[in-house]
Amino acid sequence: MREKVEIAASASQRRAVDRREQILDEAQHLFLRHGLDGVTTRQIAQAVGISQPSLYAHFPNRDAIAVELCIRAFGSLERRLRKVDAAMQGAERLRELCRAYIDFGLEEPAAYRVAFMADIAMDEVSGTHRGLEAGLATFSILRNAYGQVIADPDAAELAAQTVWAGMHGLVSILLTRPEFPFVERSRLISAHLDLLLGQMEP
Amino acid sequence: MREKVEIAASASQRRAVDRREQILDEAQHLFLRHGLDGVTTRQIAQAVGISQPSLYAHFPNRDAIAVELCIRAFGSLERRLRKVDAAMQGAERLRELCRAYIDFGLEEPAAYRVAFMADIAMDEVSGTHRGLEAGLATFSILRNAYGQVIADPDAAELAAQTVWAGMHGLVSILLTRPEFPFVERSRLISAHLDLLLGQMEP
DNA sequence: GCTGATAGCCTATCATTGATAGGTTGACGC
DNA sequence: GCGTCAACCTATCAATGATAGGCTATCAGC
Secondary structure, eight states: OHHHHHHHHHHHHHHHHHHHHHHHHHHHHHHHHHOSTTOOHHHHHHHHTSOGGGGGGTOSSHHHHHHHHHHHHHHHHHHHHHHHHHHOOHHHHHHHHHHHHHHHHHHSHHHHIIIIIOOOOTTSSTTHHHHHHHHHHHHHHHHHHHHTTOSSHHHHHHHHHHHHHHHHHHHHHHHHOTTSOOOOHHHHHHHHHHHHHGGGOO | OHHHHHHHHHHHHHHHHHHHHHHHHHHHHHHHHHOGGGOOHHHHHHHHTSOGGGGGGTOSSHHHHHHHHHHHHHHHHHHHHHHHHHHOOHHHHHHHHHHHHHHHHHHSHHHHIIIIIOOOOTTSSTTHHHHHHHHHHHHHHHHHHHHTTOSSHHHHHHHHHHHHHHHHHHHHHHHHOTTSOOOOHHHHHHHHHHHHHGGGOO
């Protein structure tokens, strides 16, 4: 009897989870094309094929959807970084990690914005620290890579944060102010990487 | 006669300009306290003491107000930079320019957000390139300072853009993700400046 | 089988937002 | 005086995020 209850519950739960995932899929697709502020709950609902209020059975509010997508975005970045992390060593690894980070931002701008630039209420109640946790997990790849090059953990942490901030600056300003007369992009990226990693290769 | 007409016109125009400035003052004050998205046109109108639709006699839409404040923000940053620029020379000047930039971002976060982080439609019609021009004027201070240290203008431009991006990264991530466990702030800033300016002092 | 509970969804409706339409008023040139 | 016009108002829109309350099909328990 107990077993039956659990099976039923899990089946129902699975359906609910499916629908939730479906909502996130469609939301991600829409965000990708129209940006975080260019998508309404009604558009999401229509894409899923349900009514707009039905979204609120799965998410407490619109921001909660954004937080979920933020976590997905970190997941995408994390995969890119892990691939590089596993394939390389030392200074080269650091440089390629940075390059992978920048590539992620420029190739998946919507994801990047949600992850690092969106004004999501990360300090509120609903599962918001999960976004922070996802970010920390991703960041730890960079920190660990620095840990293998810099002995002092504190210094490695500092270096990783500094370099991360530097990369974020380039990516975010390229995304936010594309009308600025930037130097040719690949040159800018290379120069930026040289600057950020210059300390490593004297 | 002609003179009278002109006087009257300019007086009327002056009144209109005053009201416009008044709107901007109140909007700036409100943006400062509640952020760009936390202020409604009704709040601005109430602060000024006029009806909400009356705002549209002075600005085509809400974004136009934001663009004006963006220009004001650049003005504030520009004053800070010019003060440093006039008082120093060489590598020290570069470092203090960067520090002034970072201080601006941290001390006037609302202004910084409007200037560098807001998703204002900078490519639209209404006086939007004025925001870009203001930004370029401000940036030119940094570029010129680099021009006095790096001979090749192209290289100076590249260096200035790179360093600017690096600073922007630190400021913007501190503003956007304050919940991240950053290293102690003054250490982080110093390390970041060391990194960005390291090339200058071998 | 029947039945009561419940998950999942719907329609109807809110309050708030940015924005528009159209009328009123008061100053000013003639 | 009188037309003109700028500045402003009230009334109202459409769109948006969010809530209230009701319908229905599934399913455990008898």
